[in-house]
Structures are given as C-alpha cells and as structure tokens.
Amino acid sequence: MVQHWWQEIVVYQIYPRSFNDSNGDGIGDLQGIIEKLDYLKELGIGAIWLSPVYQSPNDDNGYDISNYEAIMDEFGSMDDMEELLAQANQRGIKIIMDLVVNHTSDEHAWFIEARKDKNSPYRDYYIWANPAADGTTPNDLTSFFSGSAWKFDEETGQYYLHFFSKKQPDLNWENEKVREEVYHMMNFWIDKGIGGFRMDVIDLIGKVPQEKISTNGPKLHDYLQEMNQKTFGKYDLLTVGETMAATPENAKLYSKPERKELSMVFQFQHMNLDIQANGEKWDLAPLDVAKLKEVLAKWQKELGDEGWNSLYWNNHDQPRIVSRWGDDDKYRVQSAKMLAILLHMMKGTPYIYQGEEIGMTNTPISDISEAADIESINMYHERLAKGYDKKDILASINAKGRDNARRPMAWDSSTNAGFTSGKPWLALNDNYKDINVELALKGPNSIFYTYQKLIQLRKENPIMIWGSFQLVDTVDEVFSYYRKYKGQRWLVVTNFSSEVQPFSSEDEMKKVIIQNTVDEFTTLENINLQPWQAFVVEVE
Ligand code: TEU
Numbered sequence: 216m217v218q219h220w221w222q223e224i225v226v227y228q229i230y231p232r233s234f235n236d237s238n239g240d241g242i243g244d245l246q247g248i249i250e251k252l253d254y255l256k257e258l259g260i261g262a263i264w265l266s267p268v269y270q271s272p273n274d275d276n277g278y279d280i281s282n283y284e285a286i287m288d289e290f291g292s293m294d295d296m297e298e299l300l301a302q303a304n305q306r307g308i309k310i311i312m313d314l315v316v317n318h319t320s321d322e323h324a325w326f327i328e329a330r331k332d333k334n335s336p337y338r339d340y341y342i343w344a345n346p347a348a349d350g351t352t353p354n355d356l357t358s359f360f361s362g363s364a365w366k367f368d369e370e371t372g373q374y375y376l377h378f379f380s381k382k383q384p385d386l387n388w389e390n391e392k393v394r395e396e397v398y399h400m401m402n403f404w405i406d407k408g409i410g411g412f413r414m415d416v417i418d419l420i421g422k423v424p425q426e427k428i429s430t431n432g433p434k435l436h437d438y439l440q441e442m443n444q445k446t447f448g449k450y451d452l453l454t455v456g457e458t459m460a461a462t463p464e465n466a467k468l469y470s471k472p473e474r475k476e477l478s479m480v481f482q483f484q485h486m487n488l489d490i491q492a493n494g495e496k497w498d499l500a501p502l503d504v505a506k507l508k509e510v511l512a513k514w515q516k517e518l519g520d521e522g523w524n525s526l527y528w529n530n531h532d533q534p535r536i537v538s539r540w541g542d543d544d545k546y547r548v549q550s551a552k553m554l555a556i557l558l559h560m561m562k563g564t565p566y567i568y569q570g571e572e573i574g575m576t577n578t579p580i581s582d583i584s585e586a587a588d589i590e591s592i593n594m595y596h597e598r599l600a601k602g603y604d605k606k607d608i609l610a611s612i613n614a615k616g617r618d619n620a621r622r623p624m625a626w627d628s629s630t631n632a633g634f635t636s637g638k639p640w641l642a643l644n645d646n647y648k649d650i651n652v653e654l655a656l657k658g659p660n661s662i663f664y665t666y667q668k669l670i671q672l673r674k675e676n677p678i679m680i681w682g683s684f685q686l687v688d689t690v691d692e693v694f695s696y697y698r699k700y701k702g703q704r705w706l707v708v709t710n711f712s713s714e715v716q717p718f719s720s721e722d723e724m725k726k727v728i729i730q731n732t733v734d735e736f737t738t739l740e741n742i743n744l745q746p747w748q749a750f751v752v753e754v755e
Pocket residue numbers: 275278279315359379415416457459496531532533590617
C-alpha cells in the first residue's frame with residue numbers, strides 16, 4: 216500500500232460564514248480564518264476543508280456557485296484567498312477546496328445564456344425536458360430540498376432539472392464541454408497550490424434523469440477516471456467524494472489506488488441509522504448502537520486494505536454529534552471525549568468539524584422564523600401543507616436541521632462569543648458563555664485537549680494509521696475494538712451509553728494510551744464502565 220500524506224493527517228472543516236468575522240459585518244470571512252490559523256496549528260490538524268468560498272447568491276450558502284474563479288464578496292478577495300493559502304502552507308496546513316460541480320447557481324453565466332435560447336451553445340450544459348403530455352413535469356423526480364426536481368422555464372417552455380434548490384440547476388455531465396470547463400477550473404485551483412478537493416454530491420454526476428437514475432449512474436466512474444487523469448492525478452492531492460449512496464462494496468471502486476479515481480469518500484450509512492425505516496432524515500428514530508458497530512466495523516473491514524476510509528461524525532449538514540448521539544447535558548464533556556476517542560482510533564482519515572473540538576451543541580428553535588437553512592424551511596412548509604403537526608416538524612428540525620452546525624463558532628465569552636463585533640448572520644447558541652475556545656484552552660481537561668492528544672498520538676504511533684481493525688464482542692452499548700500493527704496491540708473500549716456497562720478482557724495491559732476518566736487500571740477483567748467512559752490501552 217503506497218503511503219500518502221492524507222492518510223496520516225487529521226482534516227478540520229471550516230464553514231467560513233460561521234467561523235470568524237474580521238470586519239464586523241456579522242459574516243465570517245477569509246481574513247477571519249487567517250486570524251485563527253495559529254489556533255488550528257495548536258490543535259495539530261494537517262489540512263483545512265473549506266466549504267465553498269466562490270461567488271454565490273447564497274441560496275444554499277455557497278453551494279450555488281455563480282463564478283468558480285472568483286471569491287464571494289462577503290468572504291473577501293482573491294488576494295485574501297492567496298494569503299490564506301500562503302499562511303496555511305507556512306504552518307504546514309493544506310487547503311482542501313469544496314468542488315461543487317453537480318450543479319451551478321442559476322446566476323452562473325452559463326445558465327443565464329442557456330435559458331435564453333434553445334439553440335444557445337450553453338443550452339446543453341444543463342438538463343432540459345419538455346412537459347409531459349398532460350403538461351406537468353417530465354417525471355416524478357423529487358428535489359432533496361422538497362418538491363419536484365423540475366422547474367418550468369417560461370422563456371423557452373421547457374423544464375430544467377435541479378436536485379437541490381430551484382436556483383441550483385444540475386449540470387449535464389454527458390456534455391464533454393461541461394467536463395472540459397470543470398477540469399479547466401480545477402486546474403486553475405490546483406495551480407494555486409491547494410491540497411485537494413472535497414467533491415460535493417459527486418455520485419450524482421452520472422445521473423440519467425430520463426430513466427430516473429440519480430446516484431451511481433452508468434458513466435460515474437468513467438467521469439471520475441477522466442477527471443483524475445485530466446487534473447489532480449498528476450499530483451498527490453487529497454480527493455474526498457461526498458457519496459450519499461456509497462456502500463462498502465462500491466466505495467472500493469472510488470478509493471482502490473489502481474483505479475486512479477479518488478483518495479476516499481464520505482459515506483452516509485452510519486449517518487442514516489437514526490431514521491425510521493423507509494423514512495426521510497426528519498423521521499426520527501433512536502440510534503441502535505449495535506447497528507452502528509455493525510456498520511462501522513463493516514466499513515473498516517471492507518476498505519481495510521483495498522481502499523481508504525474517511526472518519527466523521529459532523530459536518531455542515533449534520534447536527535452536532537454530542538447532542539445527537541452523546542449527552543449534551545450531564546455528560547457533555549465525557550461523552551464528547553468518548554465520541555472523539557472512538558472515531559479517531561479507527562483506521563482512516565478523521566475529519567473534525569468546527570466547534571466539534573470544544574463540544575458545541577445543537578441550538579433548538581421554537582419558530583421557523585429562527586431557521587436560516589433552505590432545506591429546513593422548505594421541509595417545514597411541505598410537511599405543514601401535508602398536515603404534519605407543527606410541534607413534530609420543529610422537533611425534527613431541532614434534531615436534524617443543518618442550522619445546528621452553522622451557528623457561529625464560540626471563541627470566548629464576550630458579546631457574540633468574539634465571532635463578530637456586528638450582528639451575527641445567524642444567532643449564536645446562548646450557551647457560548649460556558650462553551651467556547653478560550654475556556655477550552657484554559658481547562659487542562661477540556662475536550663480540546665483530548666482532540667489535540669489524539670492528533671499527537673496519530674503523529675507518533677503508526678499503529679493508529681496502518682494497524683488492522685478487529686471488533687471485540689461485547690454487550691450492545693459497549694463499542695470495543697483492537698488495532699494491531701507489527702506485534703503491537705491496542706485495545707479501544709468505549710461505553711456508548713449513559714448507564715454503567717460491563718466489560719471484561721483477559722488481555723494483560725501494558726499501559727494506558729488515552730482515557731476520558733482518571734481511572735487507574737491494574738486489570739481489564741470484570742470492569743464496570745462508567746457512563747460514556749472511554750479508554751485505550753496497549754496490551755500484550
Ligand atoms: O449535500 C448533499 C446532501 O447529501 C445533503 O442534501 C444532505 O444529504 C442533507 O443536507 C443532509 O441533511 C451537499 C452539501 O454538503 C450541502 O450543504 C448542499 O446543500 C448540497 O450538497 C447541494 O450542494
């Protein structure tokens with residue numbers, strides 16, 4: 216297995232709008248990120264995944280791009296971007312750009328031209344279809360943001376496809392000119408010295424809408440191999456595909472080195488475990504820890520030697536993990552540390568989402584007027600119209616809404632947590648006086664120092680990167696596994712519950728690697744694990 220730098224580091228995701236505002240307009244920006252690079256250096260991360268910073272009308276907060284080679288006005292200028300790249304690289308931190316090429320904004324020049332005229336040279340950059348015989352939508356494909364995936368365009372009397380908002384028309388990847396435009400843009404950014412790309416909904420680019428095929432279309436891997444060959448394949452860049460329909464089997468197709476596609480993918484199977492059968496993300500169900508163990512162990516096993524895993528609990532689309540599957544009340548610190556140890560000790564590249572390292576929590580709302588995210592707002596109106604109870608709809612948004620991840624970062628206990636000197640674009644969680652970076656850096660036992668130690672351990676111990684994974688058979692709520700490498704054996708033991716749980720091992724322990732309590736271990740036999748207790752020990 217060839218070794219790559221992106222297998223040895225931890226990536227930190229920044230959602231620029233909510234990270235740090237340097238000019239008092241209430242919106243995070245690039246200069247604000249530059250101000251915090253030393254903080255990220257202290258955490259020890261090796262790369263920053265930057266959510267989109269390109270020009271955008273912000274219908275979907277930057278995931279609707281109107282110019283791929285210009286910076287969004289609110290975030291700053293191309294000079295600021297060049298300075299961020301230089302300042303990060305000086306600190307040994309690479310910048311991973313967010314590549315959003317399944318769709319553009321409807322304000323992109325290509326779409327403005329395309330919608331003008333059926334004979335425009337840009338018409339086939341997008342996906343158009345005539346109305347059905349009865350005048351309605353071409354078929355019943357639906358958008359991820361509620362409603363039909365087809366929008367009627369009066370000007371030329373045809374529908375265009377949009378799997379996300381109406382202002383995010385899908386690009387037609389069958390069109391070679393589209394592919395060439397994308398590759399040209401990617402090389403523009405590669406030439407600036409970026410460390411790689413996160414690829415937004417990349418398993419949608421092979422879609423065949425006429426046959427209602429969305430993910431895993433017939434030409435998906437052909438396109439990825441062509442993209443690799445025409446852009447990043449010549450360099451050693453980190454490329455991570457967001458693949459909502461990935462399975463351990465098809466994930467090998469993306470990350471098997473000899474296939475020359477991607478470094479790794481973000482899979483969603485663990486993220487979909489607290490959803491009712493045949494439901495949407497909003498149809499809540501409790502997490503079954505036994506299922507979580509089964510899913511994550513399968514990914515560890517299947518991609519063990521034939522590909523590479525990403526490891527994540529959080530991102531800008533997911534609720535805060537300590538609220539979702541930990542305990543954000545009595546055991547917030549303990550459970551957040553347990554979740555960090557459990558994830559970072561697995562085989563793969565870990566991703567930390569801004570605020571995860573200090574245990575930031577979800578931010579409940581009591582009225583839809585407090586929501587900013589188009590996905591939540593559209594779902595609210597759609598379900599209200601279908602007769603759902605408003606209380607239930609808000610409960611779903613409070614559990615799974617994307618604004619939970621987008622509340623501004625809490626830097627200190629001053630007004631607006633030091634995020635902005637102005638009015639924040641989205642209100643902060645009012646617990647920032649108790650949960651912020653300044654407090655975290657002071658407290659020797661903060662969640663931050665658990666993340667910092669996990670990152671340091673990864674730098675010092677090849678077993679964390681290259682060791683094999685073997686699940687240990689335990690009671691349902693205990694998630695335990697070995698990592699083994701060149702005769703070394705580490706045993707990871709976590710109590711994924713707020714109750715005391717039994718654990719016993721005949722392994723003879725050598726030393727404690729990391730733990731979230733102060734227990735002194737003399738034996739591993741017949742232990743009563745405290746709520747959310749986690750430890751890693753080296754064993755004979
Ligand atoms: O997300 C795609 C996607 O899968 C999301 O719709 C996700 O499943 C859902 O939001 C879970 O709550 C990517 C980006 O990460 C997201 O921010 C964008 O809104 C979307 O694509 C369109 O670009």
